[in-house]
Amino acid sequence: MSSMALQPDRGSQSPAQTSPALSGVWVAVAAITMSFAAFTSSLIIRQASGNDWRHLALPGILYLNTVILLASSLTVETARRKGISSLASMRFWLHLTLTLGAAFLAGQAFAWHRLRTEGLYLATSPNSSFFYVLTVLHALHILGGLCAFIYVIRRTASASLWRVAAIDAAAVYWHFLAGLWVYLLLVLRTRL
Amino acid sequence: MSDASAPVAHQHAAPTGLLRKYVFSLDHKMIGKQYYGLALVSVFLGMILSWLMRFHLVWTNAAIPGLRLLSKNGAPGGVMTPEYYLSLLTMHGTLMVFFVLTNAPFAGFGNYFLPIQIGAEDMAFPRFNMMSFWVTFVAFLVLIASFFIPDGPPISGWTAYAPLSAVGKDAGPGLAWGQNLWAISIGLFCVGQLLGSLNFIATTLDLRTKGMTLSRLPISTWAWFITSCIGLLAFAVLLPACVLLILDRVAGTSFFIPAGLVISDHLQPHSGGSPLLWQHLFWFFGHPEVYIAIVPAMGIVSHILMASMRKPLLSVKVVYGSMIAIGFLSYMVWGHHMFLSGMNPFSALVFSFPTLIITIPATIITMIWIGSIYGANLRFHTPALFSLGFVSVFVAGGVSGFFLAQPSLDIYLHGTYFVVGHFHMVMGVAAIFGILAGTYFWFPKMSGRMMNDTLGKIHFWLTFIGVYCIFMPFHFLGFAGNVRRYSTFVDDYLQPLLPLHKFISIAAFLTGAAQLIFLYNLIYSRFKGAPAPENPWEATSLEWSTTSPPPFDNFGGRHVVVKRGPNEYGVDGAHGDFIMQDSPEPEPAAGD
Numbered sequence: 001m002s003s004m005a006l007q008p009d010r011g012s013q014s015p016a017q018t019s020p021a022l023s024g025v026w027v028a029v030a031a032i033t034m035s036f037a038a039f040t041s042s043l044i045i046r047q048a049s050g051n052d053w054r055h056l057a058l059p060g061i062l063y064l065n066t067v068i069l070l071a072s073s074l075t076v077e078t079a080r081r082k083g084i085s086s087l088a089s090m091r092f093w094l095h096l097t098l099t100l101g102a103a104f105l106a107g108q109a110f111a112w113h114r115l116r117t118e119g120l121y122l123a124t125s126p127n128s129s130f131f132y133v134l135t136v137l138h139a140l141h142i143l144g145g146l147c148a149f150i151y152v153i154r155r156t157a158s159a160s161l162w163r164v165a166a167i168d169a170a171a172v173y174w175h176f177l178a179g180l181w182v183y184l185l186l187v188l189r190t191r192l
Numbered sequence: 193m194s195d196a197s198a199p200v201a202h203q204h205a206a207p208t209g210l211l212r213k214y215v216f217s218l219d220h221k222m223i224g225k226q227y228y229g230l231a232l233v234s235v236f237l238g239m240i241l242s243w244l245m246r247f248h249l250v251w252t253n254a255a256i257p258g259l260r261l262l263s264k265n266g267a268p269g270g271v272m273t274p275e276y277y278l279s280l281l282t283m284h285g286t287l288m289v290f291f292v293l294t295n296a297p298f299a300g301f302g303n304y305f306l307p308i309q310i311g312a313e314d315m316a317f318p319r320f321n322m323m324s325f326w327v328t329f330v331a332f333l334v335l336i337a338s339f340f341i342p343d344g345p346p347i348s349g350w351t352a353y354a355p356l357s358a359v360g361k362d363a364g365p366g367l368a369w370g371q372n373l374w375a376i377s378i379g380l381f382c383v384g385q386l387l388g389s390l391n392f393i394a395t396t397l398d399l400r401t402k403g404m405t406l407s408r409l410p411i412s413t414w415a416w417f418i419t420s421c422i423g424l425l426a427f428a429v430l431l432p433a434c435v436l437l438i439l440d441r442v443a444g445t446s447f448f449i450p451a452g453l454v455i456s457d458h459l460q461p462h463s464g465g466s467p468l469l470w471q472h473l474f475w476f477f478g479h480p481e482v483y484i485a486i487v488p489a490m491g492i493v494s495h496i497l498m499a500s501m502r503k504p505l506l507s508v509k510v511v512y513g514s515m516i517a518i519g520f521l522s523y524m525v526w527g528h529h530m531f532l533s534g535m536n537p538f539s540a541l542v543f544s545f546p547t548l549i550i551t552i553p554a555t556i557i558t559m560i561w562i563g564s565i566y567g568a569n570l571r572f573h574t575p576a577l578f579s580l581g582f583v584s585v586f587v588a589g590g591v592s593g594f595f596l597a598q599p600s601l602d603i604y605l606h607g608t609y610f611v612v613g614h615f616h617m618v619m620g621v622a623a624i625f626g627i628l629a630g631t632y633f634w635f636p637k638m639s640g641r642m643m644n645d646t647l648g649k650i651h652f653w654l655t656f657i658g659v660y661c662i663f664m665p666f667h668f669l670g671f672a673g674n675v676r677r678y679s680t681f682v683d684d685y686l687q688p689l690l691p692l693h694k695f696i697s698i699a700a701f702l703t704g705a706a707q708l709i710f711l712y713n714l715i716y717s718r719f720k721g722a723p724a725p726e727n728p729w730e731a732t733s734l735e736w737s738t739t740s741p742p743p744f745d746n747f748g749g750r751h752v753v754v755k756r757g758p759n760e761y762g763v764d765g766a767h768g769d770f771i772m773q774d775s776p777e778p779e780p781a782a783g784d
Contacts, residue, residue: 020316024394027424031386034428038476042436042469046447050464123444126464133439 019165022172029176032141036180039137040187043130054125058189059114065107066185072100073178076149080171083164087156090167094153097174101146108139134184138177145174206744216326218318219744223325224304225638230325230332231296231627236711237336238287239704241280245679246697248272250690252680265365266344275365277679278347282366283339285350286374288620290381291332293485296627297492298423299328299388302416304638306392308735309413311401311752311774313745316394320387328384335377338370346371349677351478352378354448354470358440359462362455372441379434382427389427392420401734403754407509408773410733410758411498414512415491419484422519426480433473440465471533475526482619483522486586487515489626490557493579496633497561499731500576501568502769504759506560514553521550531602540599547597551590558587574648575729578629581656582622588660589617592667607677610670613663621659628655628710635717636724640740643717651709658703665692730770733758737772 047053079093112132115121120128148170155161207213217223247256248271255270266276303321307314315321338345346366348357352374361368396409396417409417436447440462448470449462494511498504505511527535527543561583570576592614596602605611628651635643674681674689681690727736734754738747754773765771 020394020398023397024317024390027390027393031390031424031428034425035432038429038432038473042432042447042473045466045469045472046464049466049469050446050451052446052451052464122439123446126446129439129445129447133435137435 019163019168021163021165021169025169025172029172032176032180036134036137036184039130039134040184043134043187046126046130050126052126054127056120056125056127056131058131058185059111061107061111061114062185065104065111066181068100068107069104069178069181072097072104073175075100076171076174080167083167087159087162091153091156094149094156094167098146098149098153101142101149101174105139105142105146108135111135131188134188138181138184141177141180145170145177148173216322218314218322220303220307220315220318220321221638221742221746223321224300224302226325227295227303227328228300230329231292231300234287234291234295234332235624236707238284238292239707241284241287243701243704244272245277245280245284246700248277248679249681250694250697262339263344265342272679273365274679275347276344278349278677279345279366279370281677282347282349282352282374283335283345286335286378289350289481289485290378291328291335292627293620293623294385294423294481295328297488297623297630298416298419298484299324299385301412301492301627301630301634302392302419302488303388305634305735306413306416307395307399308738308742308746309410309733309758310396310399310404311734311747311754312395312399313747315391316399317391321391324384324387324391327380327387331377331380331384334373334380338366338373341369341373343368343370346374348374351474352437352470353474354437354440354467355450355453355460355465358437358448358465358467358470359453359455359460360441362458362460372438375434375438375441379431379438382431382434385423385427386431389420389424392416393424396420401752401754408754408757410495410773411505411508411511412488412491412495412733415488415494415515418515418519419487422480422487422522423484425523426477426484429473430477433470433477436473437470468530468533468535471530472526475529476523478529479526480519480522482615483518485619485623486626487518489582489623489630490515492626492630492633493582494561495731495733496575496579496629497564498759498761499633499729500571500573500579501564501761502571503564503568503762505564508759511557511560514556517553518550521546521553525550528597528602531599532606537599544597544599548594551593551597554590558583558590573632573729574643574645574652575629575633577649577652577656578625578632581652582625582629584656585617585625585659586622588664589614589619589622593618605670607675608670609666609674609676612676613666613670616663616666617659621663628652631714633729634735635714636728637735637740637742639718639721640724641717641719641721642724642728643721644713647709647713651706651713654706654709655703658699658706661699662696662703665696668692727772730768732760732770732772734773737774 075093076097079090079097082093083090112135115128115131122129122132152166152170155163155166207217207219214222217226244256244259247254253271256267256272257270259267259272260270263276266273266279272280303315344366346352346357347364348367348371352371356363356367357371359367396413439445440447440449444461446462446465448467449460449465450467451463453460453462494505524546525543527539528547531540565580592610596605596611596614632643632648635641669689669692672689674686681687681693724740726738726740729736734752735742737752752774755775756771756773758773760771762769763771765775766777771777
């Protein structure tokens with residue numbers, strides 16, 4: 001699709017109105033925050049409840065993954081801003097975000113593989129249990145975000161299909177997941 | 193947030209095929225009815241289970257015809273084992289709390305009426321809405337499946353306390369696959385409720401029609417909105433708890449199972465888990481769940497009372513504020529379920545204090561109801577009777593909460609029937625009265641036909657007297673030290689209490705049978721009831737300014753513009769002592 005100026009199309013709603021997609025994503029962010037707060041509170045309580053908690057070294061690839069995810073947060077923000085002026089440019093940045101997101105997942109899979117080769121499985125110790133639970137559930141949310149990007153990219157195929165709210169919502173979700181990952185990494189780093 | 197200037201265009205066309213119209217429907221009205229139907233099936237199932245338990249408690253050695261067919265191991269010769277009693281207890285609690293008290297007043301009525309009351313054509317995310325119901329339905333099937341496996345349903349109660357719920361088959365019947373099914377079912381239920389809450393919040397914020405400011409929302413919509421906020425955060429905690437429980441059960445982790453646990457002479461291969469952690473996670477959800485059941489009922493009852501009293505409540509805004517305060521405080525009191533759990537005794541004080549504080553907004557709402565009813569020219573139709581009944585049982589059940597909020601008293605009462613009486617009255621029966629009031633009130637709108645008022649009144653009086661006969665004596669049993677969760681009462685000190693138990697059981701059978709009148713009325717009226725006018729109760733909110741039942745897009749293509757608040761009763765309107773929210777009449781002298 002050639003570069004073209006986009007008029008934000010918000011259906012029949014007035015421009016002053018918040019989009020349901022954006023409200024919905026903020027509500028989802030609140031729920032996911034609550035869930036991970038429950039998981040990490042459980043981690044703190046579990047650590048204090050038994051004497052079987054052993055520190056383990058996190059695989060180094062996690063730090064590279066963090067850089068990749070934070071970079072993807074920048075690229076999706078660029079895509080969102082480019083979208084105001086150029087659909088083609090936005091598609092490029094969205095594809096880049098999608099690639100970085102997939103790279104993050106591959107990196108996480110590698111980290112799981114590393115732990116397994118060290119003999120650390122889900123049920124090996126409480127810290128490995130929490131490591132797998134937190135990272136796998138975060139990865140599932142990332143997967144959801146990637147699906148959202150694929151949906152957004154498909155919607156950009158035609159200007160008539162295009163809704164600005166879609167990328168706004170996807171971007172909020174993605175930034176949140178990047179922030180959530182940094183939080184989880186800090187929790188795992190501090191506690192393990 | 194600014195109010196919407198126009199409702200969004202309908203996101204999906206009217207369905208034509210049967211499957212799309214009645215089964216996989218995207219229409220919020222059909223989804224609301226599906227939730228209600230699921231709750232109706234669940235409530236009768238749950239009631240039958242309570243009958244079986246009440247029968248067994250009193251006639252311990254008598255065989256129950258047909259029970260052997262349900263479970264050969266659990267009821268050999270038709271007499272249930274103590275373990276099977278606990279299985280039925282678990283299923284009764286789970287069905288009633290999750291599939292009735294959450295589904296009907298919140299998901300059922302909320303789905304049907306929230307979009308109409310705000311002037312929208314549908315929910316913000318119709319596909320999520322459909323998914324939310326079908327996930328809930330699968331959760332129901334998974335739960336019911338536990339009846340039909342050799343293992344039977346779990347014996348760990350609706351609270352599924354660990355480590356009993358976490359260790360597996362060594363701990364007793366139903367704790368192998370039965371408990372797995374329970375945990376999967378509740379996990380799925382959480383997903384359904386999260387999708388539903390998300391939809392309710394986004395819809396209320398973004399799809400209000402022109403003129404429908406937040407202060408003009410009907411009180412029932414406020415209640416559903418507040419409930420969806422409570423539900424969103426509560427189910428978001430129960431879901432992780434279920435995930436961890438499932439992992440403990442199937443993947444060998446040790447989140448909730450301590451080290452060195454020997455069960456049935458078998459050392460459990462776990463280490464260092466915290467059973468208390470499950471209770472914290474569960475009750476962090478469990479206490480707000482009480483308000484997920486009761487706040488919609490409060491909203492429904494307030495809505496109906498105003499239409500029956502023909503005047504607004506003394507202060508509607510104070511009721512809104514109190515409901516919000518209840519929602520907020522509901523997250524700070526979970527520990528009062530755990531005074532006996534072995535947690536730090538000093539923390540009991542921390543949880544006792546907000547528990548007493550939360551009674552203040554609840555009392556304010558109650559006083560506003562009673563003060564508003566005083567001197568009002570009440571129309572005593574069936575919905576009004578059930579609303580008054582709600583206020584009565586809410587007060588009767590709530591008062592015993594003051595006792596239980598004191599750790600020193602709770603230590604004596606917690607394991608007794610006093611607690612059973614308390615939560616059945618204040619949460620179970622009160623919310624059921626809210627559901628019944630809502631049913632009699634909104635049935636004409638949902639079906640286009642009136643329910644029979646005489647049968648409704650008979651149903652009300654039998655139920656009202658019946659629930660007091662059942663649940664008030666529970667409090668006395670509790671004071672006498674009658675332990676709950678026992679399937680038989682063989683101890684000497686319990687023998688003098690058996691006649692009271694017999695009275696309760698007979699009252700339970702009769703009150704349950706009285707519900708058949710309701711069921712008959714519901715089914716008969718659906719097909720043969722008198723045709724309902726557009727606004728049979730002369731009420732003001734938007735659902736009454738459309739046809740009965742509403743067309744697919746709710747207002748038949750009409751662009752609803754709201755001119756005033758929802759509580760314009762006792763004023764000089766063109767059609768009587770009320771003015772509809774979308775009526776173009778000039779502003780009256782009275783009202784808000």
